[in-house]
Amino acid sequence: MDSITRMAADTDLPSYQEATRRLDWVELIAPYVPIREYARLCLVNRRFYRHLAPRLWNDPLATASTSAGRPVNRDIDIEWFYRFMEHMRCVRQATRLLVTCLDLRRVETGTSELSLYSLSRSLSAYLRAVPVTFPQLRCILQNRHWDVEADDLAVATTPDTDHDASNAEGPLMLSIPQCQVKIPTAFFSSPYLHHLVYLDVSNMAGSLRKPLEQQRFGPERHPHLRVLKVGAREMDDSTAALLVRTFKQQLWSLDLSQNQLTDAVLNDLHIFAFPAESLRTDSHYDVEGRLEIIPGKGTPLFGQFCLIRESHWSATFSHADRYLVDAPNYTRLVEYTPQEGVRTRLNGRTNVQDDSEDEIRRSFSGTPGASSPRRESLHDLGVCQSHNGITHLYLGGNSITANGLVRLIMASPGQLQHLDCDSMVYEIHEAARPDWLPSSIRVSGLLGAAHAFRPVLSSNLQVLRIHHSLVTQLLSLKGRDGGGLSTMENLWLAETFMLPRAEMAYPQAFRPDMNPRLRLLTLTHIPRWSTGPLIDRLIELLKLASMQERAIQDMNKTLGKIRRGPATVVGLRHIRLEFDHDVKEELLDDGEEDGEEKNQKKYIAEETTAAKEFSFFEDSRFSDFSFDSSSPAEVSSSNIDTTNTDTTPLTSVVAGPAADDHRAVPDQTVSNQSQTQRHSPSTLSHLPRTGDRSEPIVNGGNEGQSGRLTTGPQQRSSSSSSSRGNWNGTEYTVPIWTGPPPPFYDSTEDTPQHEHQEVSPAVEAYMRNILDRRLCADVVPASPCHVLAGVPEGEFIWGAAWQAIVTRGDTTAAGKRRPKKRELMNGMGDVIGEIKAYRRKTRERYEAELKRARLNGDGVRLGEPHFYYGGRLEVVRARREGGMLGWR
Secondary structure, three states, X not given: OHHHHHHHHHOOOOOHHHHHOOOOHHHHHHHHOOHHHHHHHOOOOHHHHHHHHHHHHOOHHHHHHHHOOOOOOOOEOHHHHHHHHHHOOOOOHHHHOOOOXXXXXXXXXXXXXXXXXXXXXXXXXXXXXXXXXXXOOOEEEOOOOOOOXXXXXXXXXXXXXXXXXXXXXXXXXXXXXXOOOEOOHHHHOOHHHOOOXXXXXXXXXXXXXXXXXXXXXXXXXXXXXXXXXXXXXXXXHHHHHHHHHHHOOOOOEEEOOOOOOOHHHHHHHHXXXXXOOOOOOHHHHHHHOEEEEEEEEEEOOOEEEEEEEOOOOOOOOOOOOOOEOOOOOOOOOOOOOOOOOOOOOOOOOOOOOOOOHHHHHHHHHOOOOOOOOOHHHHHHOHHHOOOOOOOEEEOOOOOOEHHHHHHHHHHOOOOOOEEEEOOOEOOOOOOOOOOOOOOOEEXXXXXXXXXXXXXXXXXXXXXXXXXXXXXXXXXXXEEOOOOOOOHHHHHHHHHHHHHHHHHHHOOXXXXXXXXXXXXXXXXXXXXXXXXXXXXXXHHHHHHHHHHHHHHHHHHHHHHOOOOOOOOEOOOOOEEEEEEOOOOHHHHHHOOOOOOHHHHHHHHHHHHHXXXXXXXXXXXXXXXXXXXXXXXXXXXOHHHOOOOOOOOOOHHHXXXXXXXXXXXXXXXXXXXXXXXXXXXOOOOXXXXXXXXXXXXXXXXXXXXXXXXXXXXXXXXXXXXXXXEEEEEOOEEEEEEEOOOOOOOOEOOOOOOEOOOOOOOOHHHHHHHHHOOOHHHOOOEEXXXXXXXXXXXXXXXXXXXXXXXXXXXXOOOOOOOOOOOOHHHHHXXXXXXXXXXXXXXXXXXXXXXXXXXHHHHHOOOOOOEOOOOEOOOEEEEEEEOOOOOEEEEO
């Protein structure tokens, strides 16, 4: 049904005369005639020529490839291309007017120097004659590494005044990525490119700053441009900001991937590329929750403060109507029109516009062997229309941080339909970065941000390409400039130590029911090898997607009994897993596994020193530390020494900053600790906690005791921190949640005055971290992930202290030795192999259920018990030499 709807939306609808006229039988049978027969049938008579010639000459290179008995996607010989260009001089203009697409990607360049030189010379001559040779050309595609002279690009886009080029209307699509030529400034100012809708100049030399500053490239010269791809151009923040400010909301698809961008460009995207009207509404509160903006408060790291207020069902994604599409907007009277300026989100079933190269080529010129649509009707297509700002955004391959990406999503009006950010920097606060994690290791991933991709924030999101940590919660560690650690060691460290603590701090990972409108989910940079947790999370994703299929199937079955019942969303129909290259090859290439004698010597040497205290990383700062890779349940207050009754200021105990630290955080000191421990059953009662939002109680003693907080029996509530800030010129103060209030004990009784509140391991770790004044920074409102970890809804916390839960563990446990490389190889399983095995097992169960249902005359039900995912699963693995391989 979706394909039929898409075809009806993209097909050029006929006029009344065309719809009512009687079709010629040649026109009826033309789609069923093999393309290789078109040339001979055109010679029968004018009637056959009139109906078949447009199909034959629409895309001549594709037609020639098919006519030669080869598939359409095969390359054609360079010699044939030369003969074709020479033959065009003899072809009458009426025939050349039928050519609407010239796909030079099909031309095989050759490898010999003579072939390359001849190709360069012929292509240069051809480019100069393009406007005259093919006046009605709509699509030009060329993404080979052809060494074309730079001036030819400018000359080719300017019709020759000595020839009859009055019919040259200019192309609508120009794709010339990866051409090893520097684009001249005159290229963008050519009148021949005035009607461009799609422009791809990715991976080419030269900067775009000069054409933008000289106004040769902008809305004045390219008023119809809607899709712009400028990836891999070594573009910096200033050039990208100039580009965004120049085109503003004219573009709906912008590709900035593989450049040198940082979070600095995101503010310009928010201000200039998105409209002010938001698509978010409170009408879906019961199903999705609602977004609450806190006016006049925010930070540069987080942006303007906002909270998600959950309903009874939205926090668990269990509302019965979560799979229903949005109801259409109605007016009171039929003659009334929708209110001007009111924008509504997509209903959840409408297909987003495809901005791929092949899809737009098909929209403009049709498929090979088919008639091209009328040019005057192309401007009514969705690709040519303005979408009030960017809806398709590509930011992968830059230095965008995870906080910056989430900040952009929350600041946008919720209109992003396609988001691509395959890798983002996971910034760790300076005080939260442990000594065992060298600065040469780059941490990538996304933690605690699953709520950003829910419909309450991303109202129109249907296609998402993101780092796998959104689902797996596993960060990626990669050494820079050598880094001192092998890739397998980084994988082992991330999975055995950081993953359990990440699950403790951020227990909410993305699941399909968080956004039932999402259709395509691509997870990138997945490691090939895992000790087990990564495999479990990917298999769990497939299982949850199968359960979503079952829920939608049951709802459709129920709604089918209702006449004109509401429609449902299609759910997650495509999962794509992109794996990194096989890192086990690195262990084999370093020579350790070469030779049985060498292995035996290393084994004896390692076993000899096994009893000694062993560093995991010999060439990093981890040599002074060891860690405990316990599960979140094992991380408790038992690791904290609470027997010390010394009243030394905590800043000296935790090696905090000097007393003249500029941060506005009170100096907190524990006093009367032994008395508190004697009366309180909690081992964390000495930690600062939030009570009734009262001001801190400060002793008025000598200078040594000044500014110290007390938790003695006379104190009925503990201290509450606060933070001051400035947001857009407005000063504000917010209270900071530092933990639940401790039980109060009367001096004469041993019974508490109020019930003791149990705290989660994450909250305990957070309360320990805030004792370090350096971590009392980066105020953030509690997200749904924080609430699930134990933070009360609506509170503010120290973001740096909470982030430190992931990196700060028990570094005093001994007994951890560096695993040998043979152990790394044998202790990790192949992720792709396990997914294949799970896929094979569920398919067998599904086929067994299908046979049983056919025997009983019933329909097979999705989901349980077989849990076979009926959507499209695509696995792609990268090769060390580049390129991708995959299976479906």
